[in-house]
Amino acid sequence: MEAVINCAAYSKGRRVSNIQINEIGDVLKQSDRFVWIGLHEPDEHLLEQVQQEFGLHDLAIEDAHRAHQRPKLENYVDSLFIVLRTAQINGKEHRIDFGETHFFLGENFIVTVRHGSSLAYTDVRSRCEKVPDLLQKGPGFALYAVMDFIVDQYFPVMHELEMELEAIEDKIFKEKPSRETTEQIYQLKRELLDVRRSVSPLVEICNRLMRFEIKCISEETRTYFRDIYDHVVRISEMIENTRELLSTALEANFSLISISQNDVSRKFAGWAAIIAVPTMVAGFYGMNFRFMPEVEWRYGFYAVILFTMCACFLLYYLFRRSGWL
């Protein structure tokens, strides 16, 4: 895949032309234009070019090259650097794939840099181009559109995790306790913490985009970030809820393990009692006393066996009725 996915100039919310990286400088001189570039895992050389064209800060470029950042917003003198983490369910392996997207935002440009697993933003861009009256609000609106897209990707992820929790609940309350259930609870906890790590810094980022005086984002665009903020808070609540239920599930699972141990013990004790009867009877008639009348009877042996079996069945019936077996 090429590193430059898309590089276009916009005027009044409409795409004017696709341009080359080195033509950017010229375009920026035209006051009514803004440039929107989409990069995918660019090499150092490309980033340097971009840095020169837009005059970006060293530290931001350094960060944009390395992945594995924490989501953050850095406000430089006349540009903004934002790091977000993307997430999506890996269909085949039922795992969450995390990626990263970095944004450089200026008054008349926006650069998105994708790292690792994440969907392309081509769709978002074409959807934006369909509403030129919104897109003409500037690169701030483009930022909103992509961020909104990224944040919305967390809903199916959380939905998947909630489904996993429900599967675990079914296992806990309907099946007998197993090592696998415990391990699944643990793995789900791990995934939740991963998602939380990606989402929780977004609350503050949105807050700053909504409230503070950030030059590159116009007043009317700011309202839109409230929308993202709401989504982020909802996702955070879903995470917290799932986490709390998971803790309770772990404890409930534990209780049920103990109850099923009680059941095992009780069953064992019951059967031991039933088996003790014939053993005892046999023991008595195995004694070597000279005078044991029953022993002389013709059908004594069968009578004793019959009697013993009846006693066992009676015991079994009694235990059963009292819920002991």
Add this chain to the structure above:
Amino acid sequence: MEAVINCAAYSKGRRVSNIQINEIGDVLKQSDRFVWIGLHEPDEHLLEQVQQEFGLHDLAIEDAHRAHQRPKLENYVDSLFIVLRTAQINGKEHRIDFGETHFFLGENFIVTVRHGSSLAYTDVRSRCEKVPDLLQKGPGFALYAVMDFIVDQYFPVMHELEMELEAIEDKIFKEKPSRETTEQIYQLKRELLDVRRSVSPLVEICNRLMRFEIKCISEETRTYFRDIYDHVVRISEMIENTRELLSTALEANFSLISISQNDVSRKFAGWAAIIAVPTMVAGFYGMNFRFMPEVEWRYGFYAVILFTMCACFLLYYLFRRSGWL
């Protein structure tokens, strides 16, 4: 059910006339009037009409169409958009049904939009119409009346959950441990978290209605929202209390499961000891020694059986007295 439940114009706190959606514009021009509309799951077309009549923001209308929002208050330039979640006990299934109500509030209008399960607000409206001196304070008072009604619906819900907790307590401390109790604790936790998710954002919403300079709510109406605030805080406290007791109940339940396991083990051990006596005695007299005087006695067999039974009863009595059985 029709989408427009009610649409009326008020003047000096009295209902002047029922009007059509398209007459609203004319009514709003009269300075002493305000309009109160009640909608139930309106379609897109109706919402668009309403948007045009009152000049509402795109994002708010979009939200009002989708349900499954988080409770929130959005302050637009000259209108307010509020989302609340309603709750009520479903009598038949003993479940909580959640619904949503959205409000648009302007200086001379209020629109309520109900989604999902919730009681109609017709009663609230007629109660308001009985106190024209309060209703003439404007749509802010109407907002207060409906919000108060919604929040008060949470009290029976919490009461139901507290009753469930008490039922669980009885099961834990008075019956023997069962899988059902553990599952009920878990389900109650789930319901509590659902209610909390609906109620906790209300604290901030009320705070903003009480304290901040929100244009559409007059100074004297603001005092009323303190009342709602108090109720919300009380409900939150009830939730927290129930949650904390539930955690303790889960742990107590666990302790009692273990104690009842101890009981099972102890009982088993006791009976095993009692049964060991005849087995041992029988074993001894089953040995093939040539010289075993007792064996020669006429009533030896019965004497031994009698002796064994006595020994067993003595053991039983001793175990009983020491609380072991």
Add this chain to the structure above:
Amino acid sequence: MEAVINCAAYSKGRRVSNIQINEIGDVLKQSDRFVWIGLHEPDEHLLEQVQQEFGLHDLAIEDAHRAHQRPKLENYVDSLFIVLRTAQINGKEHRIDFGETHFFLGENFIVTVRHGSSLAYTDVRSRCEKVPDLLQKGPGFALYAVMDFIVDQYFPVMHELEMELEAIEDKIFKEKPSRETTEQIYQLKRELLDVRRSVSPLVEICNRLMRFEIKCISEETRTYFRDIYDHVVRISEMIENTRELLSTALEANFSLISISQNDVSRKFAGWAAIIAVPTMVAGFYGMNFRFMPEVEWRYGFYAVILFTMCACFLLYYLFRRSGWL
């Protein structure tokens, strides 16, 4: 009991006269006087009278009529409405009885309204009358005196709960685990949460009385509320401490249940081993081999029994020494 417990006018800290509700208006006109009224579960009519005499807010009067409020402080234009919860140990049943007291405070009046179980404030009033130089600071000092009395009632309550905790500790660490201990821990937790619900809002109430500009409380009286604040914080700390110890106690109790289960298992195993010896020996000599020399001996039977008993005692001694039994 009558609803009006006490109704008196004060001047320069001294009681001038006992008055009737309908004379209040006249008294209030005299600039150097203030009125202190004590009510007990007043009916609606009486509250209406009081409202008219002092010009109180509708919402406050409504609240004062209903009990079961959360402790709160409402600051109306020229009066203050305070709700406090009172608590006292019910000597006979070892339960905590909760009550409520509401205050209306103006520049020259104070009304106390008692609901449910609580001690009368007659003693507080007479103690105040003994220090006219303090009482002349106005109704703010009377408020302080009654609040101080109410808050101090929580110390014996907390003392009782701490004693209960110590009784539970003794049971946990000195007696063998029982279902009752677990239930007592749970009940104590419940009581603690009830007390906390009554006390925790007091922190903010005292804070507002101490710090904020509340008109009806003079600057020099404000210092006194710091004293109540200290007591409230101390009670809160006692609650938190007891709660934390209780959680640890529940876990410790659980550990000890498990240890005592270990003991049961170990004892059972030990006795089973001891009993296995004679069974095994008897089994061997019960075999039908033709050539078993010992069987022919005259005292073989007794020798074997003696030997078996010795073996059992040896085993018992060894188990005992190793701490297994």
Add this chain to the structure above:
Amino acid sequence: MEAVINCAAYSKGRRVSNIQINEIGDVLKQSDRFVWIGLHEPDEHLLEQVQQEFGLHDLAIEDAHRAHQRPKLENYVDSLFIVLRTAQINGKEHRIDFGETHFFLGENFIVTVRHGSSLAYTDVRSRCEKVPDLLQKGPGFALYAVMDFIVDQYFPVMHELEMELEAIEDKIFKEKPSRETTEQIYQLKRELLDVRRSVSPLVEICNRLMRFEIKCISEETRTYFRDIYDHVVRISEMIENTRELLSTALEANFSLISISQNDVSRKFAGWAAIIAVPTMVAGFYGMNFRFMPEVEWRYGFYAVILFTMCACFLLYYLFRRSGWL
């Protein structure tokens, strides 16, 4: 022990003269002097004298007479009242003894009032007198010196508690589970909560001494309280750490109890299996069949016993190797 431990006037950081309580008034008139008094459990009369000499507030004097206060700082018009709790290890009983020290601080005086168990401050005073250039900064420096001394006393206390935790760890991980360990964990938790109750309010007290405009403490002295603040924060961290480790220790202890229960069960099962072999064999040869060739053999009996023993040893060896016994 006398109530007045020390009463001296200082000028330019040097002790000028030892004085009597009733001479204080005269000394205070000299502008370059300050008075430092050390009291130990004074009676009401002495406190009244002190109150008159320095003009202290009623509430503060009342507090100074009663012990069992919460640590606090009260800022009166021209004096400061501080309550601190002291702690020290009681060598013999390995318990923590708590005491209280109260301070009255004015622009030219400091009074320390000791209650209960605590070291005397004579050493602190003489150390201060050795650095007159620091002591001439006024009573604020004396306050710093004594507070620093009090706070530093918590380090050996915390050290002792940390040693106790380590002793508990050793017991948990190296010895077999016992009731005593669980009780010790609980007692350590209790002590930790006691220490925390004494230390945690110090954070805010130091904060106010460092940051706020407190008249009696000169700007340059304020820096010194940052030092105490650091110590308090370190002690708080030690407490929190120990508390968190203690919780984990309680849970780990619990896990190990369960593991050792598993061990007991497994051992029991293993031995039961080994003992089952001879019982079964003996049973078979105890059957009364007419044709059992082995029974006729001359050494059949010994052969069977030998065979059984070999089988038992083999079983034992196999169990041992698989780690089951």
Add this chain to the structure above:
Amino acid sequence: MEAVINCAAYSKGRRVSNIQINEIGDVLKQSDRFVWIGLHEPDEHLLEQVQQEFGLHDLAIEDAHRAHQRPKLENYVDSLFIVLRTAQINGKEHRIDFGETHFFLGENFIVTVRHGSSLAYTDVRSRCEKVPDLLQKGPGFALYAVMDFIVDQYFPVMHELEMELEAIEDKIFKEKPSRETTEQIYQLKRELLDVRRSVSPLVEICNRLMRFEIKCISEETRTYFRDIYDHVVRISEMIENTRELLSTALEANFSLISISQNDVSRKFAGWAAIIAVPTMVAGFYGMNFRFMPEVEWRYGFYAVILFTMCACFLLYYLFRRSGWL
């Protein structure tokens, strides 16, 4: 090792000369120079010299001599005193070695004082000297470089701890429960708390370096501390995550211990049942009844043994199939 590792004067970001401690005064007089000194566990005498040359505060020097400080930042009139804790993995023993580094920072000097185990900063210094355009920003940049180096040392430490957690997870979910796993969980918790104690105060320190008006750090240098801040927050998040997973691991471990106890009990019960069959059969044929036809058969003995073995195998097969054994 000598106490003075390095002592050099810098001008315009380039090292001008290596100097002696006593020459510092002269160098500082030259307006465009700054001095960077690196000390390693200096004695009191050396520290006094340094104090005189730079005019440092008594309290700071006292702190710099003692190790075992809490990380902190103290802002003196014209200098800054910073304490950081360093950490590194001790390769051989798999332990974390902690050390301390103190900084004195003025407008034209920086002193680093290393205590205990830590890497030397010679590499950092030479890396700085390679970027003179950055180093000429003054001692603030040198501070940034060393702090960045110290903070980055925590990443391999956290990586090691995360690896330990994964090793523990493997043990919990793949091996059978053991005492060692529980102890390892506890030890990991201890290490995590140690690291947290070192890292958590850094958040506030970085915050103050970034935001507040600290004279010795120029505006443009301040941006760099944001970078350190990000790293600190990431490390803190790693710690919190690991801690939370560890708690869950402890609980999961506990569940699995209980499950494996269930397994032991079930296996034991199963084998006991299988062994009960021959015992019972043998008992019956050991009875002394006169008329037991089977006993007379020629191959009765072998038939019974065969039958018993078949019954045992059948039982074994049934138990196996139902997952009981």
